[in-house]
Amino acid sequence: MLSTRRLAAGAALGGALVLWIIHSPEPASRLAARQSSLEKKLASEEIRIDPAEVLELSYNPAARLKLLDLRDENEYNLFHIAGSRRVGLEALACGDLPPLSRDDRVVVVSNGEGRAAKAWLLLSAAGFEKVYILAGGIHGWLKAFAGPGVFDEGMPKCPFDDCRRYRFDAALGDRHPAADPDPEVLTGRTFPRKIELKTPRKRVSGSCG
Amino acid sequence: MKRRRWKYLDPYLAGVLLGVVLFCSFVVFGHGLGASGGVAVLAGMTEAALLPEHASRNGYLVNLVVSQDRPWDNWAVFEIIGVALGGLVSGLLSGRLKVETFHGPRIAAPVRWLCALLGGAIAGFGVRLARGCTSSQALSGGAVLSAGSWAFMFSVFAGAYLFAYFVRRLWT
Amino acid sequence: MLPLDLSGLGRAGIDLAYVVTGFCFGFVLEQAGFGNARNLAAQFYLRDMRVLKVMFTAIVTAMLLLFGADVMGLLKPGALYINPTHLWPGIVGGIVFGVGFVIGGYCPGTSIVSLATLKLDGLCFVVGMVLGMVCFGETVSRFRAFFETSGNLGELTLAQVFGVPQGLVVVLVVAMALGMFWAAERIEAYFATR
Numbered sequence: 001m002l003s004t005r006r007l008a009a010g011a012a013l014g015g016a017l018v019l020w021i022i023h024s025p026e027p028a029s030r031l032a033a034r035q036s037s038l039e040k041k042l043a044s045e046e047i048r049i050d051p052a053e054v055l056e057l058s059y060n061p062a063a064r065l066k067l068l069d070l071r072d073e074n075e076y077n078l079f080h081i082a083g084s085r086r087v088g089l090e091a092l093a094c095g096d097l098p099p100l101s102r103d104d105r106v107v108v109v110s111n112g113e114g115r116a117a118k119a120w121l122l123l124s125a126a127g128f129e130k131v132y133i134l135a136g137g138i139h140g141w142l143k144a145f146a147g148p149g150v151f152d153e154g155m156p157k158c159p160f161d162d163c164r165r166y167r168f169d170a171a172l173g174d175r176h177p178a179a180d181p182d183p184e185v186l187t188g189r190t191f192p193r194k195i196e197l198k199t200p201r202k203r204v205s206g207s208c209g
Numbered sequence: 210m211k212r213r214r215w216k217y218l219d220p221y222l223a224g225v226l227l228g229v230v231l232f233c234s235f236v237v238f239g240h241g242l243g244a245s246g247g248v249a250v251l252a253g254m255t256e257a258a259l260l261p262e263h264a265s266r267n268g269y270l271v272n273l274v275v276s277q278d279r280p281w282d283n284w285a286v287f288e289i290i291g292v293a294l295g296g297l298v299s300g301l302l303s304g305r306l307k308v309e310t311f312h313g314p315r316i317a318a319p320v321r322w323l324c325a326l327l328g329g330a331i332a333g334f335g336v337r338l339a340r341g342c343t344s345s346q347a348l349s350g351g352a353v354l355s356a357g358s359w360a361f362m363f364s365v366f367a368g369a370y371l372f373a374y375f376v377r378r379l380w381t
Numbered sequence: 382m383l384p385l386d387l388s389g390l391g392r393a394g395i396d397l398a399y400v401v402t403g404f405c406f407g408f409v410l411e412q413a414g415f416g417n418a419r420n421l422a423a424q425f426y427l428r429d430m431r432v433l434k435v436m437f438t439a440i441v442t443a444m445l446l447l448f449g450a451d452v453m454g455l456l457k458p459g460a461l462y463i464n465p466t467h468l469w470p471g472i473v474g475g476i477v478f479g480v481g482f483v484i485g486g487y488c489p490g491t492s493i494v495s496l497a498t499l500k501l502d503g504l505c506f507v508v509g510m511v512l513g514m515v516c517f518g519e520t521v522s523r524f525r526a527f528f529e530t531s532g533n534l535g536e537l538t539l540a541q542v543f544g545v546p547q548g549l550v551v552v553l554v555v556a557m558a559l560g561m562f563w564a565a566e567r568i569e570a571y572f573a574t575r
Contacts, residue, residue: 005221008221008225009559009562012441012445012555012559013552013555013556013559015445015449016445016448016548016551016552016554016555017552019445019448019449019452019548019551020546020548020549020551020552021548022452022548023452023546023547023548096541097541098535099466099534099535099536099537100535100536101465101535101536102462102536103465104535127457127460215412217412217413217414217420218409218412218413218414220413220430220431220434220435220438221434221435221438221562223409223412223413223435223438224434224435224436224437224438224439224441224442225438225439225442226409227406227409227410227413227435227438227439227442228438228439228440228441228442228443228446229442229443229446230402230405230406230409231439231442231443232442232443232446232447233402233405234402235384235443235447235461235462236383236384236385236450236456237384237385237387237398237402238384238387238398238399238402239384239460239461239462240461240462241443241462242402242403242406242490244488244489244490244493245489245510248489248493248507248510248511248514249514251511252510252511252514252515252518253514253518255511255515256515256518284395284396284399287396287397287399287400287403288399288400288402288403288406289403289493290400290403291399291400291401291402291403291404291405291406291407292403292404292406292407292410292490292493292494292497293403293407293493293494293496293497294400294403294404294407294497295403295404295405295406295407295408295409295410295411295494295497296407296408296410296411296416296493296494296495296496296497296498297407297497297498298404298408299407299408299410299411299412299494299498300411300416300497300498300499303411303412305411305416305498306498306499307498307499308499308500308501309499309500309501310500310501310502311417311418311419311486311495311500311502312418312419312502313419313422318501318502321502321505322501322502322505323505324484324485324486325418325485325486325487325502325503325505325506325509326485326505326506326508326509326512327484327485327509328480328481328482328483328484328485328486328487328506328509329481329485329487329492329505329506329507329508329509329510329512329513330481330509330510330512330513330516331477331478331480331481331484331485331509331513332477332478332481332482332485332487332488332489332506332509332510332513333481333509333510333511333512333513333514333516333517334477334481334513334514334516334517335473335474335475335476335477335478335479335480335481335513336474336478336489336510336513336514337474337513337514337517337518337521338470338473338474338477338517338528339470339471339473339474339475339477339478340464340467340470340471340474341464342478342488342489342490343436343488343489343490344406344488344489344490345464346464346471347436347440348436348439348440348443349443349462349464350463350464351440351444352439352440352443352444352447353444353447353461353462353463353464353538354444354463354538354539354540354547354550354551354554355463355464355465355466355536355537355538355539356466356468356534356537356538356539356541356542357464357465357466357467357468357471357532357534357537358464358466358471359539360466360468360471360472360475361471361472361474361475362475363475364471364472364473364474364475364476364478364479365475365476365478365479365482366479367475367476367479368475368476368477368478368479368480368482368483369424369425369479369480369482369483370425370479371479372479372480372483372484373422373425373426373483376483376484377426379422379484379486380419380422380423380426380486381426
């Protein structure tokens with residue numbers, strides 16, 4: 001019996017099936033579409049933030065800072081910044097994003113900036129607009145906050161500047177003092193600030209308040 | 210008996226129309242519909258007007274309203290102005306614009322007013338806790354498949370169905 | 382590309398656009414009979430399944446249109462606002478709201494429509510809502526941790542939760558909605574004869 005309702009119901013279900021079969025473009029192809037404008041931004045300084053600024057912002061809940069560490073698991077276990085979360089590059093490329101809100105400020109971290117740059121591209125292509133790269137990566141962080149002997153200039157650099165150039169005596173993860181430096185180290189330091197926090201005037205947040 | 214010029218729309222048709230409006234909102238503004246947000250801003254403005262010093266020390270309210278020079282300057286407020294106008298015109302055109310109180314057969318109007326007030330207060334509290342209402346969470350969040358919105362939607366139905374038995378005298 | 386770039390409209394233009402959107406919203410709500418608390422409450426006594434039908438038809442319609450636009454590449458990636466999931470405040474708030482809904486007979490949007498059509502109970506509900514919201518603003522500092530962090534999963538879609546493609550979720554939601562409509566018709570028919 002062909003009534004409007006049955007037709008509509010059939011069309012809805014059929015339409016949904018068709019859409020599922022065609023499916024949305026994967027993040028990698030979305031990426032190709034926005035490549036050139038993103039690459040320009042990637043090469044600029046505005047998205048690279050100084051380790052000192054990251055430390056400063058980590059004390060400010062309004063900054064909604066989220067640190068994503070793109071390194072391998074063994075490197076993460078060796079040392080990682082307190083509060084950072086490990087995420088795999090392959091997972092990001094498949095659209096498997098960690099729980100993040102568009103209001104969060106994401107800082108991607110790798111040894112140098114190699115993997116972080118790739119992660120930056122993937123996240124930006126997925127529509128996140130507040131993504132930053134930790135300037136110098138873990139190397140930069142250790143140079144800023146760890147004592148001598150940890151970062152080793154002598155260890156070889158790699159293509160994409162992303163292999164490990166530091167040594168630790170034990171795998172301390174985030175228990176190493178440099179993982180969570182005392183904010184006092186910030187006093188007297190000057191560094192360029194890339195992120196400006198301000199109380200929003202008219203927040204088009206899209207939800208009811 | 211009142212003579213109604215228009216009958217109520219078929220619910221499925223109304224749903225389709227509402228879905229189209231919702232879709233248009235997304236493609237025009239990037240977000241869905243909302244109602245409770247506008248009421249929340251009004252609530253904040255009311256409190257700020259009546260108790261200005263107290264309100265300025267309330268962190269929650271400050272973020273909602275007090276920090277802005279023009280507190281009504283929030284999309285949610287303009288949207289509910291539209292909702293009111295739309296309801297008014299629709300009521301006018303369909304002959305349903307009339308001062309009256311809808312209530313169940315076993316209670317009188319004043320009881321209904323009190324229940325509406327109480328229900329409104331409870332609903333207002335719940336809506337702020339859930340960060341949204343049927344329009345913003347259930348409809349809009351539901352359409353984009355937000356997990357929290359679907360959880361909210363089922364919770365609303367669960368809460369209402371489970372409690373309905375206790376207030377059946379109000380409605381049946 | 383969608384969403385549209387509204388910067389050309391200016392502040393007043395954008396505000397007007399919101400009023401127009403709200404107008405369409407309110408108009409349809411009133412036309413559906415949702416300015417009348419009895420129609421709304423009847424849902425919870427299984428007499429009149431109107432609320433369920435309208436809500437889920439709207440969700441499915443918008444979902445299909447949005448997903449269709451996405452598949453056709455018309456949507457800027459990540460441009461749609463996805464309500465962040467705060468699981469426990471959402472569930473508790475939802476239950477509380479449901480209780481208020483069945484006592485008061487309205488939800489925020491429908492109460493405004495009711496008030497606009499001069500219903501006194503709609504007026505009472507709106508006033509009640511303002512009071513309830515003020516009460517929330519005053520007490521939230523006591524349970525701030527719960528409100529802000531409990532179940533804070535960020536932007537999370539059902540597809541991510543179940544680890545399945547979005548297209549499959551869309552199909553399943555449509556199927557579920559159709560099943561609910563079929564059941565709703567049966568329930569209404571059953572009660573109509575009693």
